Amino acid sequence: MTTQPAVEVRDVTVHYGDVLALDRVSLALRPGRVCGLVGMNGSGKSTLFKAIMGTVKPDTGTVRINGAAPAAARKAGVLGYVPQSEDVDWTFPLSVRDVVMTGRYGRMGPTRRPKKADRDAVEHALERVELTDLADRQIGQLSGGQKKRTFVARGIAQGATILLLDEPFAGVDKRSEATITALLRELADAGAAILVSTHDLHALPDLADEAILLLRTVLMHGDPGVVLQPDNLAAAFGLDVMTRT
Numbered sequence: 191m192t193t194q195p196a197v198e199v200r201d202v203t204v205h206y207g208d209v210l211a212l213d214r215v216s217l218a219l220r221p222g223r224v225c226g227l228v229g230m231n232g233s234g235k236s237t238l239f240k241a242i243m244g245t246v247k248p249d250t251g252t253v254r255i256n257g258a259a260p261a262a263a264r265k266a267g268v269l270g271y272v273p274q275s276e277d278v279d280w281t282f283p284l285s286v287r288d289v290v291m292t293g294r295y296g297r298m299g300p301t302r303r304p305k306k307a308d309r310d311a312v313e314h315a316l317e318r319v320e321l322t323d324l325a326d327r328q329i330g331q332l333s334g335g336q337k338k339r340t341f342v343a344r345g346i347a348q349g350a351t352i353l354l355l356d357e358p359f360a361g362v363d364k365r366s367e368a369t370i371t372a373l374l375r376e377l378a379d380a381g382a383a384i385l386v387s388t389h390d391l392h393a394l395p396d397l398a399d400e401a402i403l404l405l406r407t408v409l410m411h412g413d414p415g416v417v418l419q420p421d422n423l424a425a426a427f428g429l430d431v432m433t434r435t
């Protein structure tokens with residue numbers, strides 16, 4: 191039985207000025223699945239995340255989140271986003287707990303005064319990513335992996351059913367990588383649809399149920415074992431990836 195897509199991208203093209211970042215991209219993400227997004231630098235991975243979030247507007251094509259527009263889905267708290275580290279201002283005077291609490295803002299109304307349910311959700315999310323001990327630490331004072339786990343916790347506290355993670359394993363220690371990988375599996379098993387970009391091709395079969403090879407457009411979308419075949423990687427990365435150890 192096929193389930194309804196949680197995310198449906200249809201024929202999406204995005205330009206930044208003269209630069210063609212996405213070229214007629216079509217794909218569907220389904221609940222309960224972890225999908226790995228693989229592509230060389232500049233292949234359009236971050237732009238794809240932004241198009242799904244609705245923060246970059248496609249020139250042509252459509253994005254539907256559970257059948258609705260991305261902005262509506264964002265407002266409803268359906269979409270959780272773990273950004274690339276470079277996109278975050280780590281000097282901002284926020285603790286880990288504060289950042290996780292931002293996942294609850296959509297439910298709080300304009301006063302942003304947390305209720306017990308908000309505080310409980312935040313503590314629960316902190317436990318799940320194993321950051322309870324560091325909850326009061328300023329976010330700049332964390333390791334790479336702890337920073338990523340902070341944003342995963344924000345998505346959990348938010349109750350997001352679609353999680354988009356842009357390079358969550360870049361600059362991350364092995365323990366954080368294992369924690370995040372296990373957590374993504376648990377969240378998918380509980381019904382989340384997950385899209386995660388990664389450069390770590392070796393880890394992909396353990397991480398993902400399916401994989402997308404992106405080079406401005408979707409070259410392949412299928413079983414990680416098939417997508418990672420040398421011929422397919424050569425097409426996506428150029429031949430140099432084949433000779434790298």
Ligand SMILES: Nc1ncnc2c1ncn2[C@@H]1O[C@H](COP(=O)(O)OP(=O)(O)OP(=O)(O)O)[C@@H](O)[C@H]1O
Binds near residue numbers: 206211231
């Ligand atoms: N704000 C922008 N203005 C102009 N060009 C941009 C902008 N953002 C991205 N690009 C260009 O669009 C293309 C796709 O970029 P994108 O960041 O989506 O790729 P990526 O696969 O995420 O790369 P990386 O793995 O290096 O993060 C690249 O050629 C990039 O230089």
